[in-house]
Amino acid sequence: MPRKTKENNELKDEIKKEKKATTTAKKISTKSATKKNTTKKASSTKADAKKTTAKKASSAKVDTKKTTAKKASSAKATTKKKSTTKAIKTTRAEIVEYYDLPYRYNQTIIKTLAQTPTTLFIYWDISDKDRKNYENQYGEDFFQITKPVLIVYNDTLGYNFEVEINDFANSWYLHVADSKCNYRIELGRRPIQKNENINVDYIYITSSNEIESPNDKILFNPNQKMVYFRNVKTNIETSKSINTLSFIQNMGKIYDIYDLYKEIYQNENIEEIYNNSNPSSSPSSRFK
Amino acid sequence: MQQKKGYVSFVLHAHLPFIHHPESDDYLEESWLYEAISETYIPLLTNFQKLVDEGVNFRITMSMTPPLLSMLDNKLLQRKYIKYLKRMIELSEKEIKRTAGDERLNRLAHYYFDRYSNDLHIFKEVYECNLIQGFKHFQDIGVLEIITCGATHGYFPILYVNEKTVKAQIAVGVQTYEKYFGRKPHGIWLPECGYVPEADKYLKEFGIDYIITESHGILYADPTPIYGTFAPIVSPEGVIAFGRDIESSRQVWSSINGYPGDYNYREFYRDIGYEADYDYIKPYIAHNGVRVHTGIKYYRITGDTDFKDYYNVQWAKDSAEKQAGHFFDSRSSQIEHLSEYMETPPIILCPYDAELYGHWWYEGPYWLYILFKKIYYDDCNFELITPSEYIDKYPNMQISSPCRSSWGANGYSEVWLNPTNDYAHRHLHVAGDRMCELANLYPNAKGLKKKALNQCARELLLAQSSDWLFIITNGTMVDYAKKRIKDHIGRFTKLYYQIKDDNIDENFLKDISKKDCIFPEIDYHIYQ
Numbered sequence A: 001m002p003r004k005t006k007e008n009n010e011l012k013d014e015i016k017k018e019k020k021a022t023t024t025a026k027k028i029s030t031k032s033a034t035k036k037n038t039t040k041k042a043s044s045t046k047a048d049a050k051k052t053t054a055k056k057a058s059s060a061k062v063d064t065k066k067t068t069a070k071k072a073s074s075a076k077a078t079t080k081k082k083s084t085t086k087a088i089k090t091t092r093a094e095i096v097e098y099y100d101l102p103y104r105y106n107q108t109i110i111k112t113l114a115q116t117p118t119t120l121f122i123y124w125d126i127s128d129k130d131r132k133n134y135e136n137q138y139g140e141d142f143f144q145i146t147k148p149v150l151i152v153y154n155d156t157l158g159y160n161f162e163v164e165i166n167d168f169a170n171s172w173y174l175h176v177a178d179s180k181c182n183y184r185i186e187l188g189r190r191p192i193q194k195n196e197n198i199n200v201d202y203i204y205i206t207s208s209n210e211i212e213s214p215n216d217k218i219l220f221n222p223n224q225k226m227v228y229f230r231n232v233k234t235n236i237e238t239s240k241s242i243n244t245l246s247f248i249q250n251m252g253k254i255y256d257i258y259d260l261y262k263e264i265y266q267n268e269n270i271e272e273i274y275n276n277s278n279p280s281s282s283p284s285s286r287f288k
Numbered sequence B: 001m002q003q004k005k006g007y008v009s010f011v012l013h014a015h016l017p018f019i020h021h022p023e024s025d026d027y028l029e030e031s032w033l034y035e036a037i038s039e040t041y042i043p044l045l046t047n048f049q050k051l052v053d054e055g056v057n058f059r060i061t062m063s064m065t066p067p068l069l070s071m072l073d074n075k076l077l078q079r080k081y082i083k084y085l086k087r088m089i090e091l092s093e094k095e096i097k098r099t100a101g102d103e104r105l106n107r108l109a110h111y112y113f114d115r116y117s118n119d120l121h122i123f124k125e126v127y128e129c130n131l132i133q134g135f136k137h138f139q140d141i142g143v144l145e146i147i148t149c150g151a152t153h154g155y156f157p158i159l160y161v162n163e164k165t166v167k168a169q170i171a172v173g174v175q176t177y178e179k180y181f182g183r184k185p186h187g188i189w190l191p192e193c194g195y196v197p198e199a200d201k202y203l204k205e206f207g208i209d210y211i212i213t214e215s216h217g218i219l220y221a222d223p224t225p226i227y228g229t230f231a232p233i234v235s236p237e238g239v240i241a242f243g244r245d246i247e248s249s250r251q252v253w254s255s256i257n258g259y260p261g262d263y264n265y266r267e268f269y270r271d272i273g274y275e276a277d278y279d280y281i282k283p284y285i286a287h288n289g290v291r292v293h294t295g296i297k298y299y300r301i302t303g304d305t306d307f308k309d310y311y312n313v314q315w316a317k318d319s320a321e322k323q324a325g326h327f328f329d330s331r332s333s334q335i336e337h338l339s340e341y342m343e344t345p346p347i348i349l350c351p352y353d354a355e356l357y358g359h360w361w362y363e364g365p366y367w368l369y370i371l372f373k374k375i376y377y378d379d380c381n382f383e384l385i386t387p388s389e390y391i392d393k394y395p396n397m398q399i400s401s402p403c404r405s406s407w408g409a410n411g412y413s414e415v416w417l418n419p420t421n422d423y424a425h426r427h428l429h430v431a432g433d434r435m436c437e438l439a440n441l442y443p444n445a446k447g448l449k450k451k452a453l454n455q456c457a458r459e460l461l462l463a464q465s466s467d468w469l470f471i472i473t474n475g476t477m478v479d480y481a482k483k484r485i486k487d488h489i490g491r492f493t494k495l496y497y498q499i500k501d502d503n504i505d506e507n508f509l510k511d512i513s514k515k516d517c518i519f520p521e522i523d524y525h526i527y528q
Helices: A001-045 A054-084 A084-089 A128-138 A246-251 A257-264 B029-054 B065-070 B075-098 B103-126 B129-140 B163-181 B198-206 B217-219 B248-255 B280-282 B313-339 B362-377 B387-393 B422-441 B447-463 B468-472 B478-500 B506-514
Strands: A109-116 A119-125 A146-154 A159-162 A171-175 A182-191 A203-207 A226-231 A237-241 B006-016 B058-063 B144-149 B188-190 B210-213 B240-241 B345-354 B382-384 B394-397
Touching: A054 A182, A054 B248, A084 A237, A084 B362, A109 A203, A109 B422, A119 A182, A119 B422, A146 A171, A171 B217, A182 A226, B006 B029, B006 B313, B006 B387, B029 B065, B029 B075, B029 B103, B029 B129, B058 B129, B058 B188, B065 B075, B065 B129, B065 B163, B075 B280, B129 B144, B129 B163, B144 B387, B163 B198, B163 B422, B163 B447, B210 B217, B217 B240, B240 B345, B240 B387, B248 B313, B248 B345, B313 B345, B313 B362, B345 B387, B362 B382, B362 B506, B382 B468, B422 B447, B422 B468, B447 B478, B447 B506, B468 B478, B478 B506
Parallel strands: B006 B058, B006 B345, B006 B382, B058 B144, B144 B188, B188 B210, B210 B240
Antiparallel strands: A109 A119, A119 A171, A146 A159, A146 A182, A182 A203, A226 A237, A226 B394
16 A cells, blocks of 8 residues: 555655664764865855754764664554454544654655745755666765765855755755845755766756845945825825925935834934834743 | 824734633643633723713724634623633632731732622623623724634744644634624734735635734835835735834833832732642632632732732722823823924834733733723824724835744744644645535535535644644643644544535534534635
8 A cells, every 4th residue: 555655665765764863873073074164164154054063963863873773663562452343333442642753755856935034944855766867877885975965055145055965954044144145055966076987076966046145234226216105095105206295205204114113213222212122032921 | 183194003913822621620721711800801891981981082902813713702601601600709808707817918808809899780780791891882882893814813923834733723814703793803813913915815705904013014014115114015916014013012021120120019920829728729729639820819019029918909000100101291291202204193002912901911901991081182293093094094004025934932833833733734734635625526415525625624723723832832731732633633633524424423523513613604625
């Protein structure tokens, strides 16, 4: 049955992962040295990889172990339940539920979200099928002789930069320099050394969704002459010259929100008024 | 009487995540609802009624989220609330005896006894266990505008990588509103004020006129709104955005000099649940014996000291009245100043968590009551208004795209996306994609399969609640929040495979449908 096959596969993945994680642990010491270089390189390209390799690798290991163990026991529980199906029908026993999140979904994917105007969160995975394909095409040791990279495309300003990641992470926080820009991330691999099987210097894997990072400043356009209005009842649009608007005339052009508030609240402490952090997210304000 | 030069608009966001455990009485989290009913929802309703009885013309806006409405409408939770009240009445009776030797304490014990007894009367006799009808009544007579929210408070800036899941949050939010209030909502409280322009087209599709944003949702909009947060803007797609006023939020919220910190107000953290003799209080705390808040609190904030004085109801009322006067004066001078420069009268939008009023700031509902009376009776240069009324009066507004923003710490997505909770997002995304896949694979499902598909939609929506991510970030009740994500993703995934294999376990489906019984009328086709 397809479902069983897939579930078994998910289970297999986890066992495989566990093995991998064990080897991972061995490699950590050498890898963290590589990581240092990575961070340096990344920051020089305006990027900042926040998660450390070691941390990710070790947590991956723990997670996988835990998942596998629990999975195994829940699988056992299912078998047990099967054999007592008849009893369930007659006694209407409570359904016992235990869930764990799958370690992975075995799909080739990269997704990105904006955490802040200048921090992107990225997660990715490569399916076993695709991994196999790369190994068939470039050799069994494809994933050992190549390293993963993220290429960050800023489609608004038309530049891109590359960040070296590592195979022990499946997500990353990335610093970007420009807010209010469209970004798209590409996952690819580069050969670590020249190799006879790989005669290209970059192998594309997959591309992410495109997102716009939020804006983080007042957008004052010094050339703006007109302001556009819409009557939301009639949908009629009109425009007014900025010079005819008394708010602007009296306040001057809004270069900065501090200036605006200073003008309006002359006797107040502006720093205190203009505080972007929202008290409603303080823990005490809610039940939770 | 002064000429009216501007408007103040209060928006209270009433929300609790869907917590419903017919399988057990051991979930502490269920009491969030009971506390909110006793400390916030009933006091608000009571004060609205008082204002109406006294002939005070006022306006207030509230968002009531679909999970909250579903819980208020749930028979089991209504019974459990009554049980909770009876237990609290019993405890306050014991407290009256226990404190007999201390006159001031004893007066407070009587106060709690009266209060919980009154809650029971109001809940059972006045509202016949149905508080939604209570709120609806005030909407129907025109003093309250109720707006909707995302179906389960799913945070759009994370969900929108699959826009269909944002659409479903909006669709189910609107449908639930219509079910309870018999009309379409004009406005929506975007969960956590999380704004993404990609949601605009769906908001329009479901008839939403306006949204509430954090201040920088307007201040950083494109192009820059010339009136700041003092006038709404309309997005190119036609969604109207009102931004939170910075000054008035600070007055209420500031942890340093905000109103709720007044020394005469009730001290939230001193509760007999933590202080009374263990064996005495044991029947009224958690089932597993862990001490928790009971709601009976005898002290006032007093000052920056551990030696707290007893709470004095009258002193607290005096402080609330003084602060209502301060808020009134501040808004008057703010509006006086602003109106000189604006073509249309300014609107000062004051959005807060509803549960701040009463639960956290115990005297909050009374403060509102006094403030509204003042605005009505005093010589005042402003009026209360709802966003809908403002749009109706002043439909001409600047065209500008609000900034992607939220009202969480630092204004963007850090609360709901950070190293403590980022593991959850790929699961939410995959489940969203799988739900769309199912809806497209089985457009004409009937019988058991249809039921299973609808349950899948419920599980997905429940997994998407921003509350779980928030709780994990906050570090309290983390296990419960993590369990909820696992349970809903787990149930969803199990059903997903069962549907695809045409091998649906009817008992399992029945069991989870009973637990996760939110949105009985849901139709999975919204994910097509």
